[in-house]
Amino acid sequence: MADQAIIEKSSKWDRVKQNRLIKNIRRHWMLYLMILPGIIFYIVFKYIPLMGSVIAFQNYQIFNGILGSPWVGLENFKMLLHYQDFHEVLRNTALIALYQLVFQFPAPIILALLFNEVRVLIVKKTVQSLFYLPHFLSWVVVGGIVFELLANQGIVNAFREMLGFEPILFMQEEAYFRSIVIISGIWKEIGWGTIIYLAAITAINPSLYEAAVIDGANRFKQTIYITLPLMLPTIAVLFLLNIGNFLELGFDQIFNLLTPMTYSVGDIIETYVYRAGVLQGQYSLTTAIGLFQSVIGFALLWIFNRLARKSEQGLW
Amino acid sequence: MKQTIGERLFQVFNYLVLIVLASTMIAPLLHLLAVSFSSPIAADSKEVFLIPVNFTLATWEHILQNEVLWRAFGVTVFITVVGTILSMLFTIMTAFPLSRKEFLLRRPIMLIMVLTMIFNAPMIPFFLTVREVGLMDSIWSLIIPGLISTFNMVIVRTFFLGIPKDIDDAARIDGCNEFRLLFQIYLQLSKPVLATISLFYAVGYWNTFKSAVLFLRDPSLWPLQMRLRAFFTSEEQLAAVDLIMGDFDFNTTTLKAATIIFATIPIVMVYPYLQKYFVKGAVLGSIKE
Numbered sequence: 001m002a003d004q005a006i007i008e009k010s011s012k013w014d015r016v017k018q019n020r021l022i023k024n025i026r027r028h029w030m031l032y033l034m035i036l037p038g039i040i041f042y043i044v045f046k047y048i049p050l051m052g053s054v055i056a057f058q059n060y061q062i063f064n065g066i067l068g069s070p071w072v073g074l075e076n077f078k079m080l081l082h083y084q085d086f087h088e089v090l091r092n093t094a095l096i097a098l099y100q101l102v103f104q105f106p107a108p109i110i111l112a113l114l115f116n117e118v119r120v121l122i123v124k125k126t127v128q129s130l131f132y133l134p135h136f137l138s139w140v141v142v143g144g145i146v147f148e149l150l151a152n153q154g155i156v157n158a159f160r161e162m163l164g165f166e167p168i169l170f171m172q173e174e175a176y177f178r179s180i181v182i183i184s185g186i187w188k189e190i191g192w193g194t195i196i197y198l199a200a201i202t203a204i205n206p207s208l209y210e211a212a213v214i215d216g217a218n219r220f221k222q223t224i225y226i227t228l229p230l231m232l233p234t235i236a237v238l239f240l241l242n243i244g245n246f247l248e249l250g251f252d253q254i255f256n257l258l259t260p261m262t263y264s265v266g267d268i269i270e271t272y273v274y275r276a277g278v279l280q281g282q283y284s285l286t287t288a289i290g291l292f293q294s295v296i297g298f299a300l301l302w303i304f305n306r307l308a309r310k311s312e313q314g315l316w
Numbered sequence: 317m318k319q320t321i322g323e324r325l326f327q328v329f330n331y332l333v334l335i336v337l338a339s340t341m342i343a344p345l346l347h348l349l350a351v352s353f354s355s356p357i358a359a360d361s362k363e364v365f366l367i368p369v370n371f372t373l374a375t376w377e378h379i380l381q382n383e384v385l386w387r388a389f390g391v392t393v394f395i396t397v398v399g400t401i402l403s404m405l406f407t408i409m410t411a412f413p414l415s416r417k418e419f420l421l422r423r424p425i426m427l428i429m430v431l432t433m434i435f436n437a438p439m440i441p442f443f444l445t446v447r448e449v450g451l452m453d454s455i456w457s458l459i460i461p462g463l464i465s466t467f468n469m470v471i472v473r474t475f476f477l478g479i480p481k482d483i484d485d486a487a488r489i490d491g492c493n494e495f496r497l498l499f500q501i502y503l504q505l506s507k508p509v510l511a512t513i514s515l516f517y518a519v520g521y522w523n524t525f526k527s528a529v530l531f532l533r534d535p536s537l538w539p540l541q542m543r544l545r546a547f548f549t550s551e552e553q554l555a556a557v558d559l560i561m562g563d564f565d566f567n568t569t570t571l572k573a574a575t576i577i578f579a580t581i582p583i584v585m586v587y588p589y590l591q592k593y594f595v596k597g598a599v600l601g602s603i604k605e
Contacts, residue, residue, distance in 0.1 A: 021421075041464055133342070145348065256545065
């Protein structure tokens with residue numbers, strides 16, 4: 001009886017809520033009309049593809065579609081684990097991601113601290129605009145630049161010859177690929193990355209520095225004990241955002257630097273999924289890889305967010 | 317304030333490092349510009365650094381007469397202009413209701429949209445969806461699947477939230493409906509943020525590459541970036557010419573350098589005008605999540 005009452009009560013509550021919604025729609029129908037195209041966009045191009053991930057658990061066949069293709073459970077994932085290519089691609093992805101985190105992530109922080117020490121405004125402005133520029137070039141263009149500079153007749157080899165070394169075909173050598181990825185990544189994005197940190201530095205209360213000067217702190221000590229600690233929340237947030245996309249290295253960059261000669265060290269999940277999935281039609285298997293990537297990304301985000309929250313700097 | 321010797325030394329060192337690093341940002345472009353104006357023999361014998369050797373316009377004449385390149389340029393201009401306009405329209409019309417207290421569903425819808433920033437659909441289901449919708453080998457595949465950037469939408473919404481509510485009341489008393497409130501009042505007050513966001517969209521469309529790789533099989537629809545990539549990798553279109561014509565006024569090295577510069581010029585030209593907006597935008601987008 002008591003259950004019955006609760007159900008009745010809750011359904012009554014639902015009805016009240018429903019009425020409220022209908023009334024709200026009637027009164028503000030224009031707002032609902034306005035957002036309709038946006039909602040359709042999100043359903044079609046965000047949520048339907050998200051649901052489409054279920055083909056990782058199917059043996060997807062184009063002509064039968066998602067509804068008609070047979071379910072195979074975890075078969076695709078099991079297959080992956082025995083798959084030589086998968087191990088290589090996963091290792092490349094994780095290694096490049098790790099190098100990016102170690103080398104590329106701190107680069108703009110250091111640069112922002114150096115910018116902060118520049119007192120001549122015109123020098124600061126000029127230098128900054130030069131640093132921002134590469135961010136606006138596409139990876140196709142940056143890739144083209146990298147290939148040209150490192151080519152056999154490129155300028156880097158010209159310098160090597162001037163110093164008496166043999167020219168190297170950098171882009172075809174496995175040994176250099178990851179370094180080239182990291183250095184070109186830093187070159188393109190280091191300046192852009194400083195913008196946020198500079199904003200964080202500007203927000204620091206100047207009286208802190210005044211107090212530190214009275215206590216006898218020099219510029220270096222001010223940087224270590226005031227600027228850096230107060231940048232920490234910003235650094236933490238950006239670090240978390242980075243971690244969440246840990247395995248999503250950016251298709252454009254790798255795709256435009258990769259050659260068949262460097263597949264063994266440079267082929268990452270995204271470029272592999274493109275070749276095996278889009279070009280060769282192994283839809284289910286490559287979706288399983290994609291899903292694997294998303295799940296790892298989310299797990300890392302969740303773990304690091306928990307850690308960050310302990311010091312009250314989490315994303316949520 | 318008095319400086320110690322250590323601090324002075326650091327200052328000098330700091331200026332030096334920054335100036336050298338900043339030059340490396342622009343030096344590769346200047347070098348390729350010099351190569352594009354040099355004779356192919358000089359370019360291949362590694363004589364060119366920042367100043368053209370045996371100055372020639374032949375490479376540029378050839379590039380600027382290349383119809384395939386201009387066609388791709390036209391495609392890119394089209395998707396940049398049309399795409400930016402459509403993206404702005406969609407973004408604004410989505411952000412506005414989400415910034416209104418009267419809009420009852422604003423919290424759940426906002427949540428659903430922001431979640432897509434964390435949960436990305438894998439590439440293959442996205443590809444299959446776009447194909448199902450019938451956008452394969454259509455120029456619209458470069459625009460429609462990426463119409464709204466959630467990141468940009470959140471920035472616009474945050475800005476709308478900051479507009480004082482007194483203005484709404486005044487407008488309502490004057491008989492404004494929601495559409496007029498948005499287009500005649502809110503948009504007028506949000507010009508700086510709208511300029512920033514349209515800049516982000518425009519740069520994104522100008523650099524469109526991945527969508528073209530995924531969705532366009534027909535080369536006549538390729539945007540500039542895709543065409544450049546084809547030039548760089550296959551070399552066929554570039555190399556074929558200097559074989560057939562026996563023309564030694566240019567070769568693949570100088571042609572590649574010139575195409576890189578060709579694709580960069582429009583960005584470098586608008587860059588000074590963009591600067592005052594993009595810093596503001598990057599800060600807006602990152603701090604107020």
